[in-house]
Amino acid sequence: MNFRTAVISLFFFLLGNFSFSQSCDNQRYRDSVFGVVKTPDIIFANVQAIPAVYVSENVTVSQNLFMDVFEPAGDTLSKRPLIIFAFGGGFLIGGKDDEDAQTYCDSMAHTGYITASIDYRLGMNIASPESAVRAIYRAAQDYSAAVRFLKEYAEQYRIDTNYIFTGGVSAGSFSAMNLAYMQETDRPAETYASGGLTPAPDLGCLHCSGNSYRHSTKAKALLNCWGALLDTSWMDLNDDTPLISFHGDADPIVPYGTGFPFTALFLMPEVHGSEPITERANNIGLTNQFHPFAGQGHNVWGTVVNHSFVGGQTPYFDTIFQETKTFFYPFLQPAIPVISGASTVCVGDTFVYSVVQNPGSTYCWEVQGGNIVSPNVQQNQVSVVWQIAGTGSVKVREINHLQAVSDASVHNVTIEDCVTGINTRAQNNDFVIFPNPVKQGEEIHLSLPAKGITRIDATDVFGKQLTLENTHLLKTAELEKGLYVLAFYSNSEIIYRTKLLVE
Secondary structure, three states, X not given: OOHHHHHHHHHHHHHHHHHOOOOOOOOOOOOXXXXXXXXXXXXXXXXXXXXXXXXXXXXXXXXXXXXXXXXXXXXXXXXXXXXXXXXXXXXXXXXXXXXXXXXXXXXXXXXXOEEEEEOOOOOOOOOOHHHHHHHHHHHHHHHHHHXXXXXXXXXXXXXXXXXXXXXXXXXXXXXXXXXXXXOHHHOOHHHOOEOOOOOEOOOOOOOOXXXXXXXXXXXXXXXXXXOOEOOHHHOOOOOOOOEEEEEEOXXXXXXXXXXXXXXXXXXXXXXXXXHHHHHHHHHOOOOEEEEEEOOOOOOOOOOEEOOEEOOOOOOHHHHHHHHHHHHHHHHHOOOOOOOEOOOEEEOOOEEEEEOOOOOOOEEEEEEEOEEEOOOOOOOOEEEEEEOOOEEEEEEEEEEOOOOOEOOOEEEEEEEEOOEOOOOOOOOOOOOEEEOOOEOOOOEEEEEOOOOOOOEEEEEOOOOOEEEEOOOOEEEOOOOOXXXXXXXXXXOOEEEEEEEEEEO
């Protein structure tokens, strides 16, 4: 190797290694990489609510509903995924300030999500199943109002409305699931106006309470922490909101299976917990995960009284936090990109490898057996000079506008120590290719061995392959100017490979 060649090779080596100073995996959404900024007490709805002391369904007061918004501190993304979370408390107690809801929202914001802990209306007659159904429905209406509010102000809060996740704990999970899977045609009869001695007003449609904003409330995926549905048949073949569920199988408050809330209160409506919900999801082919906790009761991650954990979190809090991160992340990720480019090359060859360019995405490339010589390895294509004979590879990950990283795509490459002389006869005297380089349109003369050649392929630096006519005279009119690798086949076996330069 002469001095000039050595310098060029060193330059390529340094350039290739410098290019990989970027990280191919930023851990956003999977690890705590941010601080958090909280904005409390944002009004998102005004509703007619049951007063603190229940009188009847037709005695209501005006009430503002609030949310706390948590954002990753210092985050520069123009659009972030959103998680909305609702507290528990049997539709009788609790609020957005409950420590478990606050901790969950804060924890997820540390990973890069924007999150919101929301209020919803409380109050019901625990001796009336009709009143309980209305309480569940009101909470679902309020959840809808929260989603619509955040979509309306998506630009202000830098929310990507295509990536909204919903969920809650206990009664909050009732609210999220009923919103996700209930259609207007599923609306319970108890939510309409009734007469009699204790008349009840019509509660209105699911999505027309609290504010006037009109947006879809469909979620990307849903978190169910020991919640239930009034009717699992609301989950039908048209539903495609994936679900992750957590539930203690000894829960005395919300049934793990089918039963009545609070165990002994048979005046409450029958509901269906996480086990039948999971069974229904499996029957209709809905993507879901179920994490049961053997021997555990209600509030698996810790009991909350007066807005605070009693005795702190249980070890299950971190389990649920980690599992939901893992479940949500694939819905943020780009699809695995498909690499185009040559699979068989010669030492010293330079080839281009590419993937489809998606708007807003960058790309992270890695190479084994060669070096990247492109000035910007975040683009959707790179040029690779192959240096080491053997098996090499090109690997790429796509990083989308959310900074979510795809799984790696790997393209394996066979690197051969080919004859590299231009304008010389091959060392293997059975093969003579002349002239080389050749002017575009001129004929190439081939002297081939007695062993039959069944196919000749020409591959350009972009990996595009042409099969040439098997003859002792090759016409180059169909070849663009550039460098090619010619591969000579005997049946399915490559018996010789060399380079051809078309000028």
